[in-house]
Amino acid sequence: MRKQLMKGNDALMKSAILSGCRAFYGYPITPASEIVETAALYMPRIGGVFLQAESEVAAINMLYGAAAAGVRCMTASSGPGMSLMQEGMSYLAGAELPCVIADITRSGPGLGNIAAEQSDYNQVVKGGGHGNYRTIVLAPHSVQEMVDLTALAFELADRYRNPVVLLADGFIGQMMEPVEFPSEATEPYLPRWAVAGTAAARGNLINSLHLDCDEMEGHSRALEAKYRIADQREARAEEWRTDDAEIVLVGYGIVGRILKAVTAEARAEGIPVGVLRPITLYPFPSSKIRNLVNHARVFAAVEMSNGQMVDDVRLALNGARPVEFLGRGGGNVPSHEEVMRLVRELASNFLAPRARETEHVAHV
Amino acid sequence: MSNEVLADYDIAQCKADAFYDQYDRKGELQHQTHYCPGCGHGNISKMLASAIDDLGIQDRTILINPVGCSVFGYYYFDVGNVQAAHGRAPAVATAVKRSRPHSIVVSYQGDGDLSAIGSAEILHAANRGENITAIFVNNATYSMTGGQAGPTTLIGQRSTTTPNGRSAANEGYPLRVSELLSTLAAPVYIERVGLGNNKQIAQAARAIRRAVENQVRGLGFSLIEILSPCPTIWKMTPVEAQHWVRDVMERTYPLGVFCDRTKEVEPRNVDLPKPALSEIPALLEIADTVQLAGEIPGVPSVVDLHIRVAGFGGQGVLLLGEVLAEAGLNAGLEVSWLPSYGPEMRSGTSNCHVRLSHSPIDSPMVSSPNVLIAMNEPSLRKFSATVRPGGWILYNGDAVPQECLQNDIHSLALPFTHLADELGDSRITNMLMLGALLEITGVLPQAHVDSALSSLVKSARFLSLDRSALQQGRSLYRERQKAMLLAE
Amino acid sequence: MADAENRDRGQLRLSEDECKGCGLCVEACAFKVISLSEGLNHYGYRTAMYAGAGCSGCGICFLACPEPGAITVLRLRGTAAAHGRGRVISIPGAA
Structure with a gap:
């Protein structure tokens, strides 16, 4: 199949439909509105449901209803809308319902602005609603990954019966790149637990209420056990020239792209830099980060926030290596030049001069 | 009982x-x-x-x-x-x-x-x-x-x-x-x-x-x-x-x-038609043509363009970038197109980042372009200092002010909007400038640009105006080169 | 009990186990054939009791009663159609 030039947001929605998504309930918000608009255009064509809800609160609860009825469903939102959806996400996780939520991030707190920031990390990755739950979080860094990770998101949502968030910044949503889609659409199916209004499904119950203390604790432990399995099996990261990296830059989404470009320039200067780009933010690829400590002397988290993911990098390393941080916000992106300056600074502070020279010679 | x-x-x-x-x-x-x-x-x-x-x-x-x-x-x-x-x-x-x-x-x-x-x-x-x-x-x-x-x-x-x-x-x-x-x-x-x-x-x-x-x-x-x-x-x-x-x-x-209203309303039909699974990719307008294989005729062996296009909203900044990216894709290059996005979006200015390359594109963000297309003076002043040594500035104006032109930067400054007016519509300024860019860089065969243009421009009148603007833009650059040679 | 002609149109079966003694059936019954027991049931409620005769089978006690299965209303065959969907029960022992 030929590659097509497409916006990330459009590609995400088309991939969702190819993955069997048959319902979209949403509320427009910049910069996620294109996803809502694309769903409005295509869902009726393919016999699916599109409904613009009265609020994000209603939209997420509609998702709860559609998921309860056994339909692959999704919504899309951004910062302030995600805050409103936290109630529903807690219920979805508590009732073990699968769904996909695309968060095309913007700046906050409050109304903030509509420019890309990565400051939804904590509310999405740490499970911003009430109770003992997690959401699986995937972070695409290209339009192709908007396609691929959307397909994966629906799979993981069903496999773990849990909400999955696609956490993408506005850049990935707005930009156009060539993409390739799977050649065949996935056939929707009816899960056996769904409340589908049929004789076979009559006894089914979707519920997050457990009055009895022991029953509630048991439910919460069962959820925890499920998250541990996800932790073991689903953590994903892209490693870019980390084999011999003494400085490891960690960043996701659009930042991951910038870090790769910086790596090329830094390597040309003889600085052994590599990039670890988390693809799953929950489960966080902690063991992949820990695996790098043999040769990595210092880690640096680069984010479009005041430092949110950096906490997970620190937890992963647990003091084994220093973790530096570079963050920009408000719609500003850590520039190639800024990151390059950081890399040079880290090289002079943490790397032995001889090692650098050797590397330099090797590259000449 | x-x-x-x-x-x-x-x-x-x-x-x-x-x-x-x-x-x-x-x-x-x-x-x-x-x-x-x-x-x-x-x-x-x-x-x-x-x-x-x-x-x-x-x-x-x-x-x-x-x-x-x-x-x-x-x-x-x-x-x-x-x-x-x-x-x-x-x-x-x-x-x-x-x-x-x-x-x-x-x-x-x-x-x-x-x-x-x-x-x-x-x-x-x-x-x-x-x-x-x-x-x-x-x-x-x-x-x-x-x-x-x-x-x-x-x-x-x-x-x-x-x-x-x-x-x-x-x-x-x-x-x-x-x-x-x-x-x-x-x-x-x-x-x-x-x-x-x-x-x-x-x-x-x-x-x-x-x-x-x-x-x-x-x-x-x-x-x-x-x-x-x-x-x-x-x-x-x-x-x-x-x-x-x-x-x-x-x-x-x-x-x-x-x-x-039970007596007035009609019962709803809930059984709406659903297309077959096999029809869905086409309904989503997902292309199913076969990828071109082999050598790419007419494309130089090394392409690494970092292009920034900037102007005010309505000048066709984004379309210019899209045509470039689409044509690049048609020509078999790796491409990316990133619109200006965020605080600038509502302030009347518009810009986009376009990359065309033989190798996979790491960052789609063009913070230091090797080509700047500045469609108005504020854009020129905003981005001229970011242009890489050896790069090009195409400016929609009579001349690039000296303070915006560092050493080692090439420039082509012409009143493109006036020329577009003469061709029939000021809205084709963008294609005039794109034509000049294509002539300067020589990276994209015209056939690929034409097919990109026809997939992106739906109005027949504009399609024909745009095509002639592209040719005119190419010749504007050639004429200037001739004039410079003669002057030497 | 008298012969067929004098039989009550209705009969009641009240579940002592389900009744919470709210008394709404007592209030609802126009024929005053339901009362609350003197003694308490297992849960401490004074439960509804049928007088044993005089039920018209109107079924309003059933609707007035909040418990799904505390009251069963029987109606003499051949009288007005009801909500029992034609099921016939044979209940051992007397109500």
Whole structure:
């Protein structure tokens, strides 16, 4: 199949439909509105449901209803809308319902602005609603990954019966790149637990209420056990020239792209830099980060926030290596030049001069 | 009384089939409900269960159980059950019904749930005319949580949060949901009934049945509000509570049918056509042509363009970038296009980042371009200093001011907009500049640009204007080169 | 009991186990054939009791009763149609 030039947001929605998504309930918000608009255009064509809800609160609860009825469903939102959806996400996780939520991030707190920031990390990755739950979080860094990770998101949502968030910044949503889609659409199916209004499904119950203390604790432990399995099996990261990296830059989404470009320039200067780009933010690829400590002397988290993911990098390393941080916000992106300056600074502070020279010679 | 005598009797009224024989989901006392003695919830549940039995819809019924005393419906109803968040039952019901149009969806809500926290959800579900049945149990208080005031609490009524009685000055007036929703165009049936005496009780049963039947017939949104006794919170005996419904509540909440369009509306067709799976990629406009293979004719062996296009909104900045990216893709290059996005979007300026390369593109952000297309002076001033040594500035103006032109930067400054005007439309300025860029860089064969243009520009007039602008742009650059050679 | 012609149109079966003694059936019954027991049941409720005769089979006690299965109303065969969907029960022992 030929590659097509497409916006990330459009590609995400088309991939969702190819993955069997048959319902979209949403509320427009910049910069996620294109996803809502694309769903409005295509869902009726393919016999699916599109409904613009009265609020994000209603939209997420509609998702709860559609998921309860056994339909692959999704919504899309951004910062302030995600805050409103936290109630529903807690219920979805508590009732073990699968769904996909695309968060095309913007700046906050409050109304903030509509420019890309990565400051939804904590509310999405740490499970911003009430109770003992997690959401699986995937972070695409290209339009192709908007396609691929959307397909994966629906799979993981069903496999773990849990909400999955696609956490993408506005850049990935707005930009156009060539993409390739799977050649065949996935056939929707009816899960056996769904409340589908049929004789076979009559006894089914979707519920997050457990009055009895022991029953509630048991439910919460069962959820925890499920998250541990996800932790073991689903953590994903892209490693870019980390084999011999003494400085490891960690960043996701659009930042991951910038870090790769910086790596090329830094390597040309003889600085052994590599990039670890988390693809799953929950489960966080902690063991992949820990695996790098043999040769990595210092880690640096680069984010479009005041430092949110950096906490997970620190937890992963647990003091084994220093973790530096570079963050920009408000719609500003850590520039190639800024990151390059950081890399040079880290090289002079943490790397032995001889090692650098050797590397330099090797590259000449 | 002997068995013989009883054998002559048929059952007239008994526990409905829609109830479980025994309530296994309830922790203890699995043979009786959790409702307090004399609570109206039990009566209403029985009426609903009888309607389900009578209409033969037990297998199809899905009950939405939101927070409040309503939440334990799933203990009792042997139907599909979905427990829901406080107030959100109409939103949940909306999606369940739209997901399974043949199911019969009942949103069973109390007054705190429906008229306070869920006021938006019920209003909009009603306004959309969702084909669901809403059962609205109004007992003028939050009962399960211990008797706090709600929007339905009567003026003067004491509650734990209106210890001196509800006052209109502080809490406003009791919310008349049935009257409110009846002002909407979509609902087909709204009635308020009571459980205040035998006559009211019989009418309540009829109304509930009718509201469910409306849905079975596919007519649309029905809501039955039931004034329901809560002896425990009201601190009355069940009989006193029944009298209070009739003698006190009813004065604030008059009974009656507020809306009935059941004779006017047409049943909905829920079986809409669904395309075959194989048709979906085409319906999504996903291309299925085969990728060009092999050598790319006419493309230089090394391409690494970092292009920034900037101007004011309406100059076609984004389209210029899109044509470049699309043509690059057609030519077999790796490409990316990133629009200016964020704070700048609303300030009247517009810019985009385009990359064309032989190797995979690391960052799509062009912070130091090797080509800057500045379509106005502010854009030139904003980005000129970022251009890499050896790069190009194409400027829509008579000359690049000296302070914007560092050493090692090439430039082509022409009044492109005036030239575009001469060609017939100032809106083709962008294509003139693109033509010049193509001539300068020589990276993209014209055929690929043409096919990109025709896929992106739908108007025949503009397509032809754009094509000639591209050619004109190329020759503008060639002419300038000639002029410079002659000058030398 | 008298012969067929004098039989009551209705009969009641009240479940002592399900009844919570709210008394709404007592209030609802026009023929005053239901009363609350003197003694308490297992849960401490004074439960509804049928007088044993005089039921018209009108069924209003069933609707007035909040418990799904506390009251069963029987109606003499051949009288007005009811909500029992034509099921016939044979109940051992007397009500």
